[in-house]
Amino acid sequence: TPLLRFLRNRGVPEECLSRMEEEHIDATVIDCMDDGTLSEYIPTYGDRIAARRFWRKMGLESSDENLDQADTSTTTRTRTNAQSNKCALKKTRRIDLGWIHDGKQVRTRKGGGTRTIDVPKDTKKSDLINYSKELFFPNGKCRFGSLETLNYDILDFQEEAVLDESITVGELYSLVRLGRLRFYFSTTSKINLQGEESEGNDVQTIDLDENDQESEPLFNLSSDLDESEVTFGPVSNAEPIPGELDDTIIYQFEGDEQDFISLEIPNTNTSGNRLSPASNDEGSTSAASNEIVCITIKLHRSNLLEEMITQFKDKILLRQTLKFCFIDEKGADADGVSRDVYTTFWTEFMEHIGEGEEVRVPSLPNRWQKQEWKSIGRILLKGFKDHGYFPCRLAPAFTVALIFGESEVSEEMLFESLLLYITQSDRDLVSNVLKSGCPDEDRDELVDLLDRLNVTALPTQDNLKGLLLSAAHKHLIQKPRYAAEQMSSTASHILKESFCSPQALLQMYQEKKPTTKRFLKLLEASPTTQAESQSFRFLQQYIRGLDDPGLRRMLRFVTGSDMICVNKVEVIFTPLEGLARRPIAHTCGPALELPWTYGSYPELCCEMDSILLNQNSFEFSIV
Structure with missing residues (x-):
C-alpha cells in the first residue's frame, strides 16, 4: 500500500511493516489509534508523526478527486438538460419603454x-x-399634438441619443450587462423660440386641465405689478392659506462681496409684456425709462433672527x-412691517445674545463667525438708514466704540454704561457706597458684586471707582471687541x-427713548363729540400710567417700533x-382706531x- 511504501522509504524495520500488513493497519485506521498503540507498530516517534501527516494528505487529495468527479458529472448533466430545455434558447428579451417630451418624463395620467x-x-x-x-x-x-408636428428619437437608459x-x-444586453434595459421615446415640438410654426407643419394646440398647469415661478420679475419688485417665495394672485408659504426660499446672493448688482426693469404702459433683451437702437434706449426694483423678503416670525442674518450676508441689500412680509400673516409693508421686522430682530438679539440688564452688549456664540457679525452690522445700518430705527438697548459705550472707536469712549460714559449694565439693586448699592462710604452691612454685597465682575482686588473708598471703571472696560469694550470690529x-x-x-x-439715544411726555406728544386727535373726547382722555390716562417696558x-x-421712529x-x-369693541392699530400710518364707546377708564384699561400682554396681538391680521 502507499502507506507501507512511504514507511519503508523512511527506514522503518521490515518486521514492523509485516506485522502492520498482517493486522491490516493501513492509512484508514492509524488516525483512530492513540500514540501508545501506534508505537507498537511504528517504534520511532518521528515516523509516527510522518505517517499521520501522510494519511491526512492522502485523504484530502482523494476528497478533491471525488469532488472534481462530482462537479464534472453535474456540469455534464446541466449542459445536457440545457440542450433539451427550450427556455434556455429564448429569442426575445424584456425591456422598459418610457416617454420624454421636451425634456420632461410624461406621467401615466398624461398618456406616458x-x-x-x-x-x-x-x-x-x-x-x-x-x-x-x-x-x-x-x-x-x-395631448401634445399629432406625431407629424413633433421631432422624435430613441434615447438609451442614460437618456442620451447615442x-x-x-x-x-440582444447585443446591448451583452454589452451593458443590465438586468433589464430601459429606453425612452423622446419627442420635441417643432416650434422655434419666437413661438412661430416651422415651415410645412400645422401645430395643433390642446388645452390642459387645471392639474396640468405649471406651478408659479419662485422668482418673478413682471412689469405689470403695481410696484416693481422681486419677490422671494411663492407668487400667487390669491390670498395665501396658512402653511402655503412655509417652503419659501431664502434670498441668498452668491458673488464677490465687492460686486454690486443694480436690478432694473423697463417701465412699460402695457401690462403683461415680457422682459426682452435691450435693443441696440439708441433711440429706443434713450426713450425707455427705468425704475429701481424693490426686493421683498419673506420671513418666519419664529425664526426671524437667523433668517435675517442669512439674508444680510449679501452686501447688495444695503x-x-x-x-418685508411675515409668512402666514396678512400685513402689507408700507414701513410698518419693516419697523416691526427690525424691532423683532433686535428684541430677540438682546434676549438671546445680549448680556446685561437695562443696556446690553453682545456675547460671542460659537455659531456666529465673521460673516454673521458683518451681517448684523448691515442690519444695524439698514434699519437706521431706511426707518430711523436704532437699538438703543445697546450700551452707549459699546456703540460709541463701534462707530467712532475706543478712543472716543470717555470714563464718564463708561461708568454710566456700567451702571445701566448691572441690576437695579447693584446700581443702588454702588451709588450709595460712592456717596456715603461702605457700611459693614453692605461690604459683603459689594465684594460679591466685584466678584461677579471678575475683580479680585479688595475695594476701598479710594480705589472703588477705579476698579469699577476697569471692570466696565473689560465687560463693555474688551469682551465684545470682535463683534464690534x-x-x-x-x-x-x-x-x-x-x-x-x-x-x-448720545443725544439720539435720549430722543429715541419713549417717555410719557414724548408719547403723548405724538398723538394727534380731533374729537368732535363729548364721547370721543372722553375716550381720548382715557387713552392719555392709560399712557401716563405705563412704566418703561409698558411704553x-x-x-x-x-407703530411697529419700540423706539420713536415716527x-x-x-x-x-x-x-x-x-x-367687537377693541382698539385697532395700523402701524404703516401709523394710526390707532379708538372706540368712543368706553363708559369708564377701567373698561379701556x-x-x-x-x-x-397677548403676543399674538403684535402679528399682522389686516392687509
Whole structure:
C-alpha cells in the first residue's frame, strides 16, 4: 500500500511493516489509534508523526478527486438538460419603454408612463420607434399634438441619443450587462423660440386641465405689478392659506462681496409684456425709462433672527429698496412691517445674545463667525438708514466704540454704561457706597458684586471707582471687541456721517427713548363729540400710567417700533361696541382706531392690558 511504501522509504524495520500488513493497519485506521498503540507498530516517534501527516494528505487529495468527479458529472448533466430545455434558447428579451417630451418624463395620467414589453433580440432602433408610436400615439395623436408636428428619437437608459441604427437589443444586453434595459421615446415640438410654426407643419394646440398647469415661478420679475419688485417665495394672485408659504426660499446672493448688482426693469404702459433683451437702437434706449426694483423678503416670525442674518450676508441689500412680509400673516409693508421686522430682530438679539440688564452688549456664540457679525452690522445700518430705527438697548459705550472707536469712549460714559449694565439693586448699592462710604452691612454685597465682575482686588473708598471703571472696560469694550470690529467694518462709515460726534449719538439715544411726555406728544386727535373726547382722555390716562417696558409695548403696538421712529400717531374714533369693541392699530400710518364707546377708564384699561400682554396681538391680521 502507499502507506507501507512511504514507511519503508523512511527506514522503518521490515518486521514492523509485516506485522502492520498482517493486522491490516493501513492509512484508514492509524488516525483512530492513540500514540501508545501506534508505537507498537511504528517504534520511532518521528515516523509516527510522518505517517499521520501522510494519511491526512492522502485523504484530502482523494476528497478533491471525488469532488472534481462530482462537479464534472453535474456540469455534464446541466449542459445536457440545457440542450433539451427550450427556455434556455429564448429569442426575445424584456425591456422598459418610457416617454420624454421636451425634456420632461410624461406621467401615466398624461398618456406616458413606463411600458414593459417583450421584443426580439434582433430588435433595432427603428423597431423601437415603431413600438413607441403604437404605445404612446395609438391614433397618431396625443395631448401634445399629432406625431407629424413633433421631432422624435430613441434615447438609451442614460437618456442620451447615442444608439446606433444597426445595434440590436440582444447585443446591448451583452454589452451593458443590465438586468433589464430601459429606453425612452423622446419627442420635441417643432416650434422655434419666437413661438412661430416651422415651415410645412400645422401645430395643433390642446388645452390642459387645471392639474396640468405649471406651478408659479419662485422668482418673478413682471412689469405689470403695481410696484416693481422681486419677490422671494411663492407668487400667487390669491390670498395665501396658512402653511402655503412655509417652503419659501431664502434670498441668498452668491458673488464677490465687492460686486454690486443694480436690478432694473423697463417701465412699460402695457401690462403683461415680457422682459426682452435691450435693443441696440439708441433711440429706443434713450426713450425707455427705468425704475429701481424693490426686493421683498419673506420671513418666519419664529425664526426671524437667523433668517435675517442669512439674508444680510449679501452686501447688495444695503443698496436696494427692501420690503418685508411675515409668512402666514396678512400685513402689507408700507414701513410698518419693516419697523416691526427690525424691532423683532433686535428684541430677540438682546434676549438671546445680549448680556446685561437695562443696556446690553453682545456675547460671542460659537455659531456666529465673521460673516454673521458683518451681517448684523448691515442690519444695524439698514434699519437706521431706511426707518430711523436704532437699538438703543445697546450700551452707549459699546456703540460709541463701534462707530467712532475706543478712543472716543470717555470714563464718564463708561461708568454710566456700567451702571445701566448691572441690576437695579447693584446700581443702588454702588451709588450709595460712592456717596456715603461702605457700611459693614453692605461690604459683603459689594465684594460679591466685584466678584461677579471678575475683580479680585479688595475695594476701598479710594480705589472703588477705579476698579469699577476697569471692570466696565473689560465687560463693555474688551469682551465684545470682535463683534464690534466686524459690525464696524460694515456700518461705521455711514453711521459716522449721520452722527457728527459721540455727543450727537448720545443725544439720539435720549430722543429715541419713549417717555410719557414724548408719547403723548405724538398723538394727534380731533374729537368732535363729548364721547370721543372722553375716550381720548382715557387713552392719555392709560399712557401716563405705563412704566418703561409698558411704553415700549404700547409704542410697538401702534407703530411697529419700540423706539420713536415716527413724527405722529393719528387717533381715529370708531363706533365699535360689545364684543367687537377693541382698539385697532395700523402701524404703516401709523394710526390707532379708538372706540368712543368706553363708559369708564377701567373698561379701556382692561382691554388695552389684554391686548398688550397677548403676543399674538403684535402679528399682522389686516392687509
